[in-house]
Amino acid sequence: MNRILILGLVLTCFVSVAKSNENKYNYVVKFHEDGLLTYQGGVNKLAATAPKKQGSSAKFLAKSAEALAYSAYLKDVKTERMNEISQVLSREAKSMYHYKAVYHGVMMELTATEAQQLRSLNNIKSVEQEPVHFLDTERGPRWINADQVWDGTAVPITSLPNKGEGMIVGIIDTGINSGHPSFAGTGPVDGYVHTNPYGAGNYVGHCIGGDNDGNPPPFAEIPCNNKLIGAWGFENDGTAPEDGGGHGSHTASTVAGNVWDGPFYDSAAGSTIALDQISGVAPHANIIAYDVCGETSCATVSAGVDRAIQDGVDVINFSISGGTNPWNDTDRMFLDAVNAGIFVAASAGNTRATNTNPIADVSHKGPWVMTVAASTHDRDGTRLIGDFTGGDTSITQNNLLGQSNTGGYGPAPIVYAGDYSNGDPDPEQCLNPFPAGTWTNGEIVVCDRGAIARVLKGANVAEGGAAGFVLANVDPDPAANTLAADFHVIPGIHVKVISGNILKNWISTGSGHMARIKNNTGGGNPAVGDILAGFSLRGPNLTFDVNKPSITAPGVTVAAAVNADVGTPNGAAEIGFLSGTSMSSPHTAGAAALMRAVHPDWTVSEIKSAMQMTADLTGRKEDNATPVDTDDVGTGRVDLANAPNAGFVMDETFANYLAADPGNGGDPKTLNLPSARNSFCGTSCSWTRTLTPKLAADASWTVTTSTDDPAWNLTVTPDSFDSVNVDQIFVDGLEGVTFVPASDQTITITAAGTIPLTTDGMSFGTVTISDDSGNSPDLVITVAVNQALPYGGVPPLD
Structure with a gap:
């Protein structure tokens, strides 16, 4: 009877799997063994592999003898675990990936039911579905x-x-x-x-x-x-x-x-x-x-x-x-x-x-x-269209402004796509290719924006023989009346609503209309750089x-x-x-x-x-x-002209980063970061920062501050200090010349006064640390404060 019951259980399991219509997802199955980054030794006399010094500049050596030996051990353990998982799932268990660095485990395709089965195994620490993420140069x-x-x-x-x-x-x-x-x-x-x-x-x-x-x-x-x-x-x-x-x-x-x-x-x-x-x-x-x-x-x-x-x-x-x-x-x-x-x-x-x-x-x-x-x-995509001749009326502007990253063209005849046929009820939209031979004199063709990709409109008129292209906005709403410096298949220019209307009104009367799309010098124009992208979170x-x-x-x-x-x-x-x-x-x-x-x-x-x-x-x-x-x-745009020459830097340890977890009672405000923030500053709040000297010269430093509102201020203690040449600090001891690191400099930043109470953001300030000799670029710590956040922001810590 017992043998029959066991066989019945096995058959039931196989039938259940065969009939399952559950979707499979990627799961991370963690085992109890430490990964290479956390293993401290003690297993089968294998040496520790965890980094010896947190915050060290040295890379973790995954190919060291110790790491290779422990990796081999983990590989053997993984084989045992997969055999056990196969028995529980009643199918051959295959791993998509073997984790060995941050923890020990495998990635597997599992159904939700199978994942729950594995959670009951003593040798498995956890089974969690892998999160799904999404995808978010010459100049x-x-x-x-x-x-x-x-x-x-x-x-x-x-x-x-x-x-x-x-x-x-x-x-x-x-x-x-x-x-x-x-x-x-x-x-x-x-x-x-x-x-x-x-x-x-x-x-x-x-x-x-x-x-x-x-x-x-x-x-x-x-x-x-x-x-x-x-x-x-x-x-x-x-x-x-x-x-x-x-x-x-x-x-x-x-x-x-x-x-x-x-x-x-x-x-x-x-x-x-x-x-x-x-x-x-x-x-x-x-x-x-x-x-x-x-x-x-x-x-x-x-x-x-x-x-x-x-x-x-x-x-x-x-x-x-x-x-x-x-x-x-x-x-x-x-x-x-x-x-x-x-x-x-x-x-x-x-x-x-x-x-x-x-x-x-x-x-x-x-x-x-x-x-x-x-x-x-x-990169400057500014272009002009001008040199207008012909027609029954005149365009009072010599040039109309637009954007493009293709070259100039003309003078050439200029026409409106809405006056031609491409089999679409709205030919002015240039949604379909125009028949070959629609234009035979190298015309510049004006299309209305909308519905399809901008560059495809240029491609559609090029199919009909156009040699130049104007894309005209039609929606005056500021969010829609924007310009893009595209790379078109033929010389082109993108213009705003007002310029497009000027062109189309002019083309609509008379004949012999001619225009030129004007190139610029290309290259860089600082005036168009460092503008925040509207899409940037x-x-x-x-x-x-x-x-x-x-x-x-x-x-x-x-x-x-x-x-x-x-x-x-x-x-x-x-x-x-x-x-x-x-x-x-x-x-x-x-x-x-x-x-x-x-x-x-x-x-x-x-x-x-x-x-x-x-x-x-x-x-x-x-x-x-x-x-x-x-x-x-954040603190601004990356600048490699200055970053390599920073006279002070800030360091922080792995342990402190972990301990700052607010979910476990930690306080991220205490981390040694090149910024300072307090969403519940009240009338006064402070931060401590530790600066590590890196300048290969003696230096004297001065600290200045600024805020976006005179009702509050920033002070720094001390507001001036000295640093010594990090390459010349040594002692002549019994063992000979010994390097001694230069001393760190600790500063306290205090925000005080009538801290603004805002409902839609923060108030901002800066702390600027300047090398009086000019060997280091200015070093800026950004500050953000609010008196309190009434809209449910960061709660104060007890």
Whole structure:
């Protein structure tokens, strides 16, 4: 009888599985063993692998003898656990990924019922569904002054040129276009021959011949080289780690793509275009790609972070959403990465159909993450259309102003698309291609804006023989009456409603209308740079008192590599002009790679603080008039002309970051950050900050303050102090000359007076620390206060 009952139970289990119609999702199954970053020794006499010094500048060594031995032990344990899971599920259990760095566990596809079954096993610590995240350059690097590090101008002491040599950047995104010249083993323009830090021919992940650490892919491996030294695919979408959407290639080439100068093929416009030379911010750094995203979402992020730590990258770029609960979500894994000596840049996030208001919705609130807003660079798309002749009336303006990134054209006949037929009831919209031969004299054709992509309208009139294109706005609402500097298939210009109406009214009478689209000199125009992007998510951070975003960088119409989903003529390489905080974050990641190469002895927090305290806070909001504030852009726009020369930096430890968790009674206001915030300041509140000297010269420092309202003020104690040459501090002891670190400087910042009580934000101030000798750039700590937040902000701590 007992044998029959047991058989019946087994059969019932198999039948249940066979009939299950439950959907499967990615789950992280954690085991009880410590990961490499937390293992302190004591198991099977295996040595500890956890970082010995929290906050150290040294990277975690995943390939050390100790780490390799403990990894082998974890691999054996994993095999045992998977056998046990197979028995419980009555099917062969397969892992998508084996976690070894931040914790020990596996990623698996499970139904909700199966996940609940596994939670009952003693050897399993937890089973949680993996969160689903969403995806949120030619002028850009120079706009943040990367070229001053490239040529050595901004490199302290040595003045040696630096383009990120020796740095490894990890791009956690949609994969990479492995055949693009941005990622070639030899730079196509400067001829730089990349060096593989793993050794020539040694690759990690799902490269042809790569070390996949026992994780063979269910897809074709891709070719790697001494530039692209690794590529991992965690999404079984049929293409990984080859980029299926272009987003990952774009971010990777912005961080560290080779210098290249075309020909360029804009797949959106469908044409080869002329453009300045393009380069990543750290063009000589090595790249590893981690494909964690499918076509519409990203469901294997934790695997990418864990693997990047094991691969020993120096910098991670994460242009993906998340981080709103940083002590408990993806940002918590990024804290482990920081503890392993990895700088993390992440996008602040963008508005979208489900979230049209950017205020108080910033992503990646982890104090250890460099959260990046988006602003404009200095590419000037200003164009004019003028030299008007013909018609029965005259245009009183000599020129009408517009935007474009294509060249000039004319003089040529100018006509209105609404006077021709393309089989559509609204031909003026240029929604369909016009028949070939519609225009035979090289006409400039005016189309109305709306319904389809702007560049497609130009393509549709080009099909009919047009040689020039005017896109005219039709909606006078300020939100719709905006201009875009697009790259059109033919010379074009985008004009506002009033200019479009002037053109169309003039064309409607008489004949022989002629006009010229005028080119400009191209290049940079500082007047159009540092304007906050309207889509960029921003503060105030209503969850706890840490300013977010941290910083801003170029993220509007950024030119960089995309995927090879179209054929290209004449050997042209694919580029895309994309906008988003996804584009600004890699500018900052590339800047961090340069900073780490210049200062290999600085900790991640020190690098982050130097970049923040030297940022440029002179930008404007999207109206191009109102000054930005800390809740918009953090401390300002990345400035590599100054960051490498910061005379003081700030450090913070892994333990303090953990202890600051407000969910466990911690207070993030106490963290040693280059910003200060108190949402319940009352009539007075204070912060303490510790400055670590880095200047190779004796210096005297003076502190000044400013606020946005004379009713309150900032004071700093002490308001002046001295520092000594960090390269000359030593003692001559019995063991010979011994280096002694220069003393840190502690300051207390106090806000007092009639602190404004605001219902829609904060009041802002700055603390500026100036080197009287001028050897260091000014260092700025931003301050944000409110008397109290009546709309449900951060509660006061007891």
